[in-house]
Structure formats: structure tokens, C-alpha cells
Amino acid sequence: MSVERKPDLRIVGGHPVLDLVNTVTPRRRGGREHLTSPTALLAWSQRVGLVGAGEVRAIGAAWRARSGSAGQALHATLDVRESVYGIVAARLADPTPKPGATAAALEHLTLRWAAATARSTLVAAAHQPADVVVGTDPAFVVPDRLAFAAVELLRSVDPGHVKECPVSEGGCGWLFLDQSRNGSRRWCAMADCGAQAKARKLTARRRAARASTVRG
């Protein structure tokens, strides 16, 4: 029996929280879920650099020691993900969204962030008077770090720099941070969605040209 190897999920968001949003392909309703289990979540977390190898072992041990905690961590992570997506998508759809448009998503994220704060601690640091260590409970390190990072991103990012791979032009709807100097990045990855859109346009042009030749 041959095992079909799934292609690796591309990491192109430019920020771990946007990469989290992009764990559904395409991003709009009905996309394929990549974080299908706590194990998949742990593998993804290590891949994007959210946790190190030692932490992966500690998290696995914590999950095994406390029944149900792995599922809770996955659930919390998906809640953070959908909250962020809801907040950003509302903004992309309308640059001045009505407060009600994001109220539910903000409330969800607030709860996750508050829980993460409760599991964090302040420590003395080398380069500043104090620092925050997020994740005193290994079982919830992943959702806690993501909730913290999400709040940091949302309160500091220039909204014009968060873009969506254009669905109306055949893109996948993934979010990414446009860090190009002139703000010209349009696609999640030119080699993927950009190239596919180009190929589709070319085919359409050729078809139109053929049709006009036949008619002519």
C-alpha cells in the first residue's frame, strides 16, 4: 500500500498568527483544515518556530498526563485563529467596520488572551527591567503564545500591511504581512496563486483569440 504524502503547508504569512489563520486552504468557508488533531497542531507549532524541540516533548507529556488537555489546547488554538480571522476579514471588507462587526470575535480573543495572561509570569530580563514568559502550563503553551502574539499583532500592525490573497482573482484568501518596500505584494506566493492566476488569464485570452478566429 502506498502512503500518499500530503504536500507541506506553505508558511508565507510573515507572522506566526497569520500563518495560523492560513491553516485552512482556501481560507474562505469550506476550506481544508490542516490542524486536524493535537499532534498536527504540535508539528505545525514547531515548524513555525512557536515552540522548540524540548518544549514539544514537555507539551506531549503534559497532554498525556492530563486527560482532555490536548483537545482543549487544540480547541483554544482554533478559537484564537477564527477570532483573528474574523477581526481582520471584517477590516479587509470594510476599512471602517461598525464596532458590532467584530464584537464577538474580539470577545472570544479577549477571553483566550486573559486565560493566557493568567498562565504567564513576569521575570527579570537581561536587556530590559522585566519580560513576560508566556506559558507556565506546558499543556496550553501553544494557544497561550498564539493569543499573546495575536493581540500584539492586532494592536500594533498597520492595517494596510495585512493583505488577503485575492479570492476574486482566483487567490486562496490567505492573509499575509506585506513587507515589500512599496506595498506591492498581491499574492500569498507568486509561485503558487500568482502563477495559477496568470496561467488562467493566458488560457482565457487564448480561448478568446481562438473563438474570434473561428468567428472571423
Ligand SMILES: [Zn+2]
Ligand atoms: Zn494564495
